[in-house]
Amino acid sequence: MENGEFFLLLQKIFLFSNVKHVTQIVVFILASISLIQAQPQRIDDFIVKENLTQNSKLAIIALDSAEQPLESINGTFVFNLNGFQQDLQFHDGIAVVQHPIESSTLVFFKHKNQDKTVNKLYYIHKKDSELKPFQINGLLLLFIPLAILLIAYLFKRFLVTFVILALVYAYFHFSKGLDVSNIAESILDALKNLI
Structure with missing residues (x-):
C-alpha cells in the first residue's frame, strides 16, 4: 500500500466517523426538542387580579406550586366563569377575561386540567374604574x-x-x-x- 492510498483510506475513515458523530448529535438534538414540546402545559393554580390597563377587565395569572407566576404558560385554556365557558388566551402566564365587569359581583372561576379541577370564588369590588378581587x-x-x-x-x-x-x-x-x-x-x- 502506497502512502497516497493510505492517506486516502485514513481520510475516508475520518469522514465516516465525523458523519456518524454528526448524525448522532442531530438525532439527540431532534429528540430533545420533541421531548420539550411534548410536555403538556397545564394550569394547576391561578390567581385573579385587575388587568393592568384598568379597563374593568380581570386578568387570570397562572401560578406554580410555590404560588409564583408561570411565565411559560402560552395557549388557549378553557375556564368556566359562573357556569359560562370561556376560552382564555394565555400569553406568558396571563390571560384577560374578554367581558368587562359592570358592577361589584361574585365570580366563580373553574378550570379543569388533565389531573384535577381548580376552582375559586372571588368577590370583585368595583369602585369607579378600579376592580379589587377578594378570594373567598x-x-x-x-x-x-x-x-x-x-x-x-x-x-x-x-x-x-x-x-x-x-x-x-x-x-x-x-x-x-x-x-x-x-x-x-x-x-x-x-x-x-x-x-
Missing part, C-alpha cells in the same frame, strides 16, 4: 349561615331578626350572579382541601 374561602359560605342559625337558636326571641338577616345574606349572594350549585361546589372543594 368556600368554608365561609358554610360557616356564616351556620353561625347565623346558631346565634338564632341561642337567642330565640331574636329569631325573626336573624331570619331576615339570613334572607338578606341569601339575596346578596343570589343577586350578584352566584347560584346554589356554585355555593355547594365551593363548600365541597374547601372541605376536600381540609382533608
